[in-house]
Structure formats: structure tokens, C-alpha cells
Amino acid sequence: MDIERVRSRFIKHFDGKTGNIYMAPGRINLIGEHTDYNGGFVFPGAVNKGIMAEVRPNGLETIILYAIDLKDKVEFKINDTVGPRASWARYIYGIVQEMKALGVPVKGFNAAFYGDVPLGAGMSSSAALESCFAYALNDLFGDNKVSKWDMALAGQATEHKYVGVNCGIMDQFASVFGEEGKLMRLDCRSREFEYYPFNPQGYKLVLVNSKVKHELVGSPYNDRRNSCENVVKALCAHFPTKKFETLRDAEWDELEAVKAEVSVEDYTRAHFVLGEKDRVLAVCDALEKGDYETVGQKMYETHKGLSKEYEVSCEELDFLNELAKENGVTGSRIMGGGFGGCTINLVKDDLYDRFIAVAKEKFNAKYGHEPEVYDVVISQGAHKVC
The missing domain is CATH 3.30.230.10 (Ribosomal Protein S5; domain 2)
Known part of the structure; x- marks a missing residue:
């Protein structure tokens, strides 16, 4: 800076x-x-x-x-x-x-x-x-x-x-x-x-910014948090002898037990959260083994959940995710609160130049502007x- x-x-x-x-x-x-x-x-x-x-x-x-x-x-x-x-x-x-x-x-x-x-x-x-x-x-x-x-x-x-x-x-x-x-x-x-x-030897971590701006103040973010809290309330009512502070405390069978007691939207969002909890732990195990293919697979699974279950993606981000998949990128997903912003991508070194070139060309052809690209330095x- x-x-x-x-x-x-x-x-x-x-x-x-x-x-x-x-x-x-x-x-x-x-x-x-x-x-x-x-x-x-x-x-x-x-x-x-x-x-x-x-x-x-x-x-x-x-x-x-x-x-x-x-x-x-x-x-x-x-x-x-x-x-x-x-x-x-x-x-x-x-x-x-x-x-x-x-x-x-x-x-x-x-x-x-x-x-x-x-x-x-x-x-x-x-x-x-x-x-x-x-x-x-x-x-x-x-x-x-x-x-x-x-x-x-x-x-x-x-x-x-x-x-x-x-x-x-x-x-x-x-x-x-x-x-x-x-x-x-x-x-x-x-x-x-x-x-x-x-x-990660042999890989780059790169952000591709759709340049679609998002605004988290107001309902979109807080609505999703409310959905999670609604499911926690249902869990507390259904299992009065167990303490549920957040969805972290819920198991898969317990979520299924209250499925009929919450809205479809609230259930679907809670389903994503439980899946994401498991994916983070799987990525930790994979990193300790140097298994970046599994890391990438879990990133794709997260994107699908954020797009279809949590519904915080958008057309542009889904397009970038598909481009990553088509060009052999190891892992790609929306990053951040959602409603715009970046995808984060785990890319093999030898595929990096082609992926960036294709992403810029095809995104520009479809949306009228090139995405911005940032290599990540931790x-x-x-x-x-x-």
C-alpha cells in the first residue's frame, strides 16, 4: 500500500x-x-x-x-x-x-x-x-x-x-x-x-471480481440469519431436553425431525449451514494431507449450496463458477456474504493463464465488462x- x-x-x-x-x-x-x-x-x-x-x-x-x-x-x-x-x-x-x-x-x-x-x-x-x-x-x-x-x-x-x-x-x-x-x-x-x-505448491489462489456491487445492510443478509434462528427455535421446541444455541449444535437427523415444522426456505438454508460445517472440517483434513483436489471439490460443493440453497449468488457469479469448471480449475466458489463480488479460485499453475484469458473474454462478451483479477497473497x- x-x-x-x-x-x-x-x-x-x-x-x-x-x-x-x-x-x-x-x-x-x-x-x-x-x-x-x-x-x-x-x-x-x-x-x-x-x-x-x-x-x-x-x-x-x-x-x-x-x-x-x-x-x-x-x-x-x-x-x-x-x-x-x-x-x-x-x-x-x-x-x-x-x-x-x-x-x-x-x-x-x-x-x-x-x-x-x-x-x-x-x-x-x-x-x-x-x-x-x-x-x-x-x-x-x-x-x-x-x-x-x-x-x-x-x-x-x-x-x-x-x-x-x-x-x-x-x-x-x-x-x-x-x-x-x-x-x-x-x-x-x-x-x-x-x-x-x-x-500450495503448483497452485495459485486467485479472486475473480464480477464487479457486481452488493449491499448487505438491510434484509438480504439479516433474512438469512433469521431463517437460521427460526430453525434453532423449532429445534428447541422439538427437543426440549437438549440445548440448541445455534445451528452448530444440530445434527442431520435433528434437522430432518423438524423439517415439517419450519418453512421450506428456512429448512433449505439450515441444510446448507450443516453441510458447510462438514465441508470446512473436510478441507482441514485435506490440507494436512496436501490433497488440493479434495479442497477444490469442497469449494465447488459450497458454491452450489450458496447458489441453490442459501440463494446468495447471482447470475454473474454462477457464470464465473461454470467457466472455472469448464477450464479445469481445481476449485471455485462465491466468496463473502454474497449478492455479488468475487469468486475465489484454486487454479493449477499451468492452467492459470488460459483460465484468466477465457474468463475475461467470455465474461466481457456476456456482461459488457471484464472482471478484475487479484492474485491472493496471505x-x-x-x-x-x-
Whole structure:
């Protein structure tokens, strides 16, 4: 990322003095989609794209923010109980409130930031923004006393309380805990996690961005979460002696037992979640054996489930998935919350050039624009740059 770009804008828009520069990454998720808020497993890693911010205390009771990409400036008081109207600024406002609640004595500051996470690509630019500022405030005002987990949870609380997305913890977890060259298997129920070295010899991991933008605020995301919660309520009623907190606690035979007691839509979505729970564990076993063919097979199975059962795909993403299959790509699936964004693809080195060329040509012929392609580099989580 471009340090000079941040520094030059910070100097221009504030008092000419420099501050500290922080960075937090976006993330990919190899497999395990829509399982985090269902208490299941996810398998993310931080990437070399994210949010970079320069931050300096200003001695005031005011926070002044400049979004470099948007060329937009917003300010609000430390004790403002309403917060700014600009949607991008509400993420930072929320982090300020959550870090204060954790005991960090946040004072006024100036900040300029930009991002190179493609917006709407399912790589979680919002979690990168939250993690970047949580790390910065912890460093500047909190003597780094707030734990990594609490910083991640502050980001999640920001989404819930100030943005309106009832998200799970995966995105913020990956942005805070990421390590270079390692993926992480996170148990979203216990919060136990394990690092897995990820250096697939003979394969590339590549994102193909449809450039179809998605908006998760509002009904599409929350509707699916509600479906899962409806099935949990039915399970609790049907099996009163067993405790069901999330779908993670359900077995296949128990889901079948309540099939007639829930809507077809709710059952189908729960069916996907249970299948995805199994697929993540299968991928972990396959990675330990270096069996990337099984990893790829499970990725295709996940895409089918996300498209047909969870219904968060779209025509463009299904088209990219089919192109991958036709061109011998080992694994391909929609990545992220859905409704647009990227496919994540596990591609053999010798097939990479042809797949990318065909994907660009055929997608452009059908939809009038080429998809964007990003090779994935697994990188460090939130940190101070200088």
C-alpha cells in the first residue's frame, strides 16, 4: 500500500504535522461461508490489500476524518451521542464508542485513510476499516492494553449497533489475527483457532471480481440469519431436553425431525449451514494431507449450496463458477456474504493463464465488462506501519 499517498493527504488536509500510520487487511475465506453467526467453523486469511490510515491526536474534543478515496471530510465530537450521517464515518464513530467502552480514554484526533480493498468484492473492507482504527486507538490512547479479541469484537459490535449488519465475527477476526503465509481455522462458538501454513505448491489462489456491487445492510443478509434462528427455535421446541444455541449444535437427523415444522426456505438454508460445517472440517483434513483436489471439490460443493440453497449468488457469479469448471480449475466458489463480488479460485499453475484469458473474454462478451483479477497473497493482520 502507498504510504506516501496517505502522508501527503494527511499533511495537506491537517496542520502539516505527521502522525502514526496503521494498516489492517481485508480477508479471503477459503471455505466456511455464513457459518460464523451459526457457531460453526470458518477458514479465513488476511490479504495484502486493506485500509491504511495516518492518525494524530489533535488536543481537541473533536475527531476530524478525511476519506482520501471519497474526497470527503467529516468531524464529530468525542461525546456525540448520535454520530455522523456519512455511512463510511459511522464505522469509525462506532469503533470510537466501543473502544471507549473498553476503557480506552480516546481523545480528539485527525485521521486520513484510503483503501485498496475492492469495494463490494466480498473481501470485507468494512472490517479492515474497523480493525485499522481499533488498533490505532489502542496504540495511541490505550497503551495497547486492549486484547486482539476485544478489538475484533469492537468491530463486530460496530457493525451491529451503528451500521445495521448483524454479522458474525470472522471478518474482524481475520483482519486482526492474520499472519503472513497462514490461514486460520476458527471455531466461531468457542473462539478457539489454529494457524495452518498455506503455500500450495503448483497452485495459485486467485479472486475473480464480477464487479457486481452488493449491499448487505438491510434484509438480504439479516433474512438469512433469521431463517437460521427460526430453525434453532423449532429445534428447541422439538427437543426440549437438549440445548440448541445455534445451528452448530444440530445434527442431520435433528434437522430432518423438524423439517415439517419450519418453512421450506428456512429448512433449505439450515441444510446448507450443516453441510458447510462438514465441508470446512473436510478441507482441514485435506490440507494436512496436501490433497488440493479434495479442497477444490469442497469449494465447488459450497458454491452450489450458496447458489441453490442459501440463494446468495447471482447470475454473474454462477457464470464465473461454470467457466472455472469448464477450464479445469481445481476449485471455485462465491466468496463473502454474497449478492455479488468475487469468486475465489484454486487454479493449477499451468492452467492459470488460459483460465484468466477465457474468463475475461467470455465474461466481457456476456456482461459488457471484464472482471478484475487479484492474485491472493496471505499477509499480516492489523499493525503499526510507522
